[in-house]
Amino acid sequence: MAKATTTIKHILTSTPHHGTWFAANQALFNRVVSFYFDVIQSHIIVLDHSNKEALTILETLTHATKRNPSPVMPLSKIAEDIPAYFRRAAIHAALGSAHSFHTHLTSWKQRKEKAGIKGKPFHERPPVPPRSWQKAAILYQGMWKERTKQSIVIKVWTGACWSWIKVRMTGRQLPVDVELGSPCLVCKGTRWWLHTPIERHVHNPGTIEKQMTTHAHTSLCAVDLNINENLAVCTVQTVEGTILATKFIRGGKRIAGFRKRQLGRIARNRSRTGIMAEGQQDNGDLWKKIRHVDEKCAHRISARIVQFAQQHQATILVFEHLGNLRPAKGTYSSRSNTKRAYWMKGRIFTYAKYKAYTMGMLTSRVSPRNTSRECACCHNLIVRYDAGKPVEGYMPGAPLAFCLECGMKGNADRNASLVIGQRLIARYHPKEKPQTLRRVSKDTGVVVSQDAGCEEGPSILVAGHGESNEHGTAHDVRFRMDEPASDIPHQLRFLF
Numbered sequence: 001m002a003k004a005t006t007t008i009k010h011i012l013t014s015t016p017h018h019g020t021w022f023a024a025n026q027a028l029f030n031r032v033v034s035f036y037f038d039v040i041q042s043h044i045i046v047l048d049h050s051n052k053e054a055l056t057i058l059e060t061l062t063h064a065t066k067r068n069p070s071p072v073m074p075l076s077k078i079a080e081d082i083p084a085y086f087r088r089a090a091i092h093a094a095l096g097s098a099h100s101f102h103t104h105l106t107s108w109k110q111r112k113e114k115a116g117i118k119g120k121p122f123h124e125r126p127p128v129p130p131r132s133w134q135k136a137a138i139l140y141q142g143m144w145k146e147r148t149k150q151s152i153v154i155k156v157w158t159g160a161c162w163s164w165i166k167v168r169m170t171g172r173q174l175p176v177d178v179e180l181g182s183p184c185l186v187c188k189g190t191r192w193w194l195h196t197p198i199e200r201h202v203h204n205p206g207t208i209e210k211q212m213t214t215h216a217h218t219s220l221c222a223v224d225l226n227i228n229e230n231l232a233v234c235t236v237q238t239v240e241g242t243i244l245a246t247k248f249i250r251g252g253k254r255i256a257g258f259r260k261r262q263l264g265r266i267a268r269n270r271s272r273t274g275i276m277a278e279g280q281q282d283n284g285d286l287w288k289k290i291r292h293v294d295e296k297c298a299h300r301i302s303a304r305i306v307q308f309a310q311q312h313q314a315t316i317l318v319f320e321h322l323g324n325l326r327p328a329k330g331t332y333s334s335r336s337n338t339k340r341a342y343w344m345k346g347r348i349f350t351y352a353k354y355k356a357y358t359m360g361m362l363t364s365r366v367s368p369r370n371t372s373r374e375c376a377c378c379h380n381l382i383v384r385y386d387a388g389k390p391v392e393g394y395m396p397g398a399p400l401a402f403c404l405e406c407g408m409k410g411n412a413d414r415n416a417s418l419v420i421g422q423r424l425i426a427r428y429h430p431k432e433k434p435q436t437l438r439r440v441s442k443d444t445g446v447v448v449s450q451d452a453g454c455e456e457g458p459s460i461l462v463a464g465h466g467e468s469n470e471h472g473t474a475h476d477v478r479f480r481m482d483e484p485a486s487d488i489p490h491q492l493r494f495l496f
């Protein structure tokens with residue numbers, strides 16, 4: 001079993017009083033963390049112990065009890081009556097920071113030593129302990145109670161006393177099949193949030209390599225991300241190459257239109273007001289609007305991709321690496337629009353990756369080279385064209401694809417998505433790598449049937465093909481079946 005952790009965020013409906021109290025609580029928490037960080041610095045040996053042992057040692061050093069009436073560095077100097085759970089949360093936070101700081105320091109010392117031995121100059125500055133502490137206060141069990149869907153009762157330092165207060169919260173509900181971590185109070189701008197980490201135990205399907213090479217039933221979901229109407233095209237295929245399902249996630253035009261309108265407004269505003277002051281954000285609200293819509297869209301699309309993959313029991317998601325952004329020509333709004341659409345592709349990938357992981361799916365990326373120009377059936381170059389236009393040439397972004405070699409006809413984005421999936425399969429079955437691309441000349445003279453399907457490669461001819469005798473497993477033969485359809489006309493051409 002593997003663990004996947006995510007954070008569920010609830011916004012707290014708090015009064016101005018609450019805000020002041022939460023801030024006082026956080027300030028106290030950080031004072032205590034800072035104090036414990038100093039204690040650890042002066043008793044560095046603590047870091048060699050496990051967190052549990054370190055906690056006991058640090059409490060003995062700082063906390064007065066009947067048995068231990070005069071600790072070396074009393075916490076009571078900082079504040080009296082700190083609840084035990086508050087103190088422990090702070091100790092763990094300080095231990096985390098101390099471990100991180102010392103790991104960095106050790107590796108810096110090693111680098112310095114290495115440079116000294118080699119006689120090279122070493123100008124890197126050593127890491128420094130945190131100068132200011134901005135940690136969110138963690139609420140251990142005992143610091144909160146009576147949690148319901150809409151409210152929670154928490155114990156906070158109000159600046160004058162410790163008090164239990166009830167706060168209302170809104171946000172999505174906590175899932176049922178998860179382990180709850182300790183929530184923490186986070187301040188963003190003027191609002192306070194309750195972040196609750198949740199841990200989900202997911203079935204560990206093993207590395208991608210293992211899944212691809214040992215399980216014949218593994219299916220993968222290949223995703224082609226676009227900046228046109230079809231924002232994402234997903235196909236589920238098995239490791240053997242059988243296509244199980246396809247899904248088009250549309251809505252690209254709508255979001256592009258929205259973005260373009262806002263960018264146009266920004267451009268007009270700018271032309272009206274003249275040169276902006278340097279380093280100052282203009283049109284703040286409009287930019288915010290664009291950012292929010294982009295963000296929401298990326299989350300929605302990535303969630304739908306993962307949902308679709310899950311419905312069809314896919315355990316691997318495959319994307320292509322993002323290519324370079326080709327600078328678009330045109331007005332300011334259309335250039336910025338393309339740029340933002342491209343950024344959104346990156347965001348969809350990032351979000352889909354973590355969303356998939358919490359569902360026990362792994363994500364991989366393949367080379368983007370010619371994914372949209374290659375035929376998914378025979379790997380020759382395709383013709384891409386608009387509906388109602390002549391079937392010739394390659395029109396980037398056109399919706400339809402046609403392969404002159406094997407007669408494959410269909411949606412160009414779906415074809416690209418299939419190619420992406422096949423690339424990952426080819427990575428773990430290197431013998432099955434697609435052949436190098438050959439440019440299709442218009443005068444091949446090959447008669448192609450319009451509805452020749454991808455899986456209908458003539459198996460008898462395939463078996464006679466040179467390489468297929470090299471490996472004898474049924475697995476390999478199956479792979480070959482959809483590949484060499486293109487070879488036949490070529491061979492015929494060379495022979496005769």
Ligand SMILES: [Zn+2]
Nearest residue numbers: 375378403406
């Ligand atoms: Zn083809």
